[in-house]
Amino acid sequence: MDLRPLRALVEVVRQGGFSQAAKVVFATQPTVSKAVRQLEDEIGMPLLDRQAQPPRLTEAGEIVYRRAVKMLAERDDLYAELDELRGLKRGVLRLGLPPLGSNALFAPMFARFRSRYPQIEISLLEHGGHRLEEMVMAGEIELAASLRPESGELDWQPVAREPLIALLPADHAGARAAAIDLEQLRDSPFILFETGFALNRVILDACQRAGFTPAIAARSGQTDFIAALVMAGLGVAFLPRLKANEERHAGVARVPVRDPGTDWEMGLVWRRGGYLSHAAQAWLALAREMHPDTA
Numbered sequence: 562m563d564l565r566p567l568r569a570l571v572e573v574v575r576q577g578g579f580s581q582a583a584k585v586v587f588a589t590q591p592t593v594s595k596a597v598r599q600l601e602d603e604i605g606m607p608l609l610d611r612q613a614q615p616p617r618l619t620e621a622g623e624i625v626y627r628r629a630v631k632m633l634a635e636r637d638d639l640y641a642e643l644d645e646l647r648g649l650k651r652g653v654l655r656l657g658l659p660p661l662g663s664n665a666l667f668a669p670m671f672a673r674f675r676s677r678y679p680q681i682e683i684s685l686l687e688h689g690g691h692r693l694e695e696m697v698m699a700g701e702i703e704l705a706a707s708l709r710p711e712s713g714e715l716d717w718q719p720v721a722r723e724p725l726i727a728l729l730p731a732d733h734a735g736a737r738a739a740a741i742d743l744e745q746l747r748d749s750p751f752i753l754f755e756t757g758f759a760l761n762r763v764i765l766d767a768c769q770r771a772g773f774t775p776a777i778a779a780r781s782g783q784t785d786f787i788a789a790l791v792m793a794g795l796g797v798a799f800l801p802r803l804k805a806n807e808e809r810h811a812g813v814a815r816v817p818v819r820d821p822g823t824d825w826e827m828g829l830v831w832r833r834g835g836y837l838s839h840a841a842q843a844w845l846a847l848a849r850e851m852h853p854d855t856a
Contacts, residue, residue, distance in 0.1 A: 564636060566600035567629035569593045570608060571699075574626055577615035600625070634700025638836035652681045654840035657693040657705035660782060661760065662827055665803050666721055666852075667706065674847055681840045689782075690759030697832055703841040708759040709826045718845055719828040720852045725763070725818040726805035728791045728798040736814035743771045743820050750778035750796035752787050760825065764799055767823045788813055801825035 572582035573593065583590045601608050608622035618626055658667055671683070686693075686702060693705035698714060710717055727741055733749070735741045747768075753761050768775050778796040781787050785808065787798045792812035800808065802825075805815050829848055831837060837845075 564633060566596040566603075567625075568633060569596035570600060570622070570626060571629050571633060573597060573609065573616060574618060579616070630699045634698070634832065634835065637700045641838060642836045652678075652840065654681055654683045654704070654838070654844055655686075655702040656683055656844065657686045657688060657696055657702045659690050659693060659706055659758070660687060661754070661758065661784065662721070662723075662801060662804060662825075663687075663706060666827060670844075670847055670851055673851070674844065677847075678840070678843060681843075689755065689757030691762075692757045694759075694830060697830055700832070700835070703835075703837060704829050704831050704844060706827060707830050708763065709828060710830050711762075714833050715830045716833045717828045717830050718848060719826060720848055721803075721825075721827045723801035723803050723825045723827075725799050725823040725825055726802050727816045727818050728788060728800060728805065728808065729814045729816055730791055730794045730797075731812045731814055732794075733797065733814065735816060738816050740817045740819045743768055743818065743823075744773070746797055747771070747773040747775065749775075751775040752779050752781070752790050752796045752798040753777055754787075755780050755782040758782070760799070760801075763823060763825070767818075767820050770822070771820065784808055801827075 568586060569582060569588075572585045573579055576582045576585055579593050579597075580590045583593045586593065588596075597609065604621065604625065606621040607619050608625055610617045610619060674681070674683070684702075686696070688696070690705075690707035693702070693707055694710055694712065694715060696702045697705050698712075706720070709719075727735070727746065729736045729741075729749075735745055738745075751764070753764065765775075779790055781790070784800060784804055787800075788808040788810055790796065791798050792810050799818065802817075809815075829845060831841065
C-alpha cells in the first residue's frame, strides 16, 4: 500500500480539512482529496464523512487512521535508523516539554547538553502532556516529558516526584490545616489546567476515588493566573510543590494534599519498541545523571 494516501488522510484529520492538509503535505487541495478517494476505493469503504465540518472519520476511517499513524511512524523510524547506519547523523533531537515544571527540571539540562553535544540541534515543542504523548505515538517527536503514562505503548523514565499542594483562598476553612484531604474540598469549585494537561487526570482520578466529581470553575494554562484566581476567591487549585513554592501570594494558602496517588511524577516518555536516535539516547542518559534519585 502506498503510504502517501495514508499521510493525506492523517493530515486531513489532524489539520481539520483538505485545504489545511494540503499546506502541510505541500500539495494542492484536489491532490489531497484525490489521494483520500483512491484510498477509499482501494479499501472499498468511505473513510471520511465529508458533510461534517471538519470532516469526521467513519468507523472504517477510525481503524485506518489508527493504523496509518503507526505505519507512518514506523517509516520515519526506518529512515532515521538507516541514516545513522550510513553515518548521516542529522544532529537533531525532537523533544516535547509541557509548560508545567519544565523550567525547573529541564532548563538546566539544556545548557549541559549543549556543552557536550554542540552539533546537536534541539527541536522543541511545548504542549500539555496528553498532546505530547499523542505526538510521540505518531512519531512527530522522539521524546516528551509527561506524567507517568497510562498507555502500555509508551516507555517511561522518571525524572522527578513531587507531592501535590492545594492552593486555597486565605479565608477557606482548610487554609490553616497542616494537610488536607480532597474529600474536605468537595464543596469548593476547582480551578484546573486547560484540557490536555496530564495533571488534570491525576486530580480528577483522585476525586473519583474519594467519591465525588468536582465542580470546575475555570481552566488555565498559566500557573500565575491560576494562583490569582484562587486569591480572588474563585475556587481551589493544585500544583506540584516545586511550582507551588514559586506562587507565593498573600491571599493564597498552600496546603499539602494527603490523598494517596496524587504525587506529581514527571518523566520522559518514548514509543515502546520505537527507534531512538543517538541524540535521544544521550538526553535520556543526561536525565539519569542529573536526576539520579529517581533513575
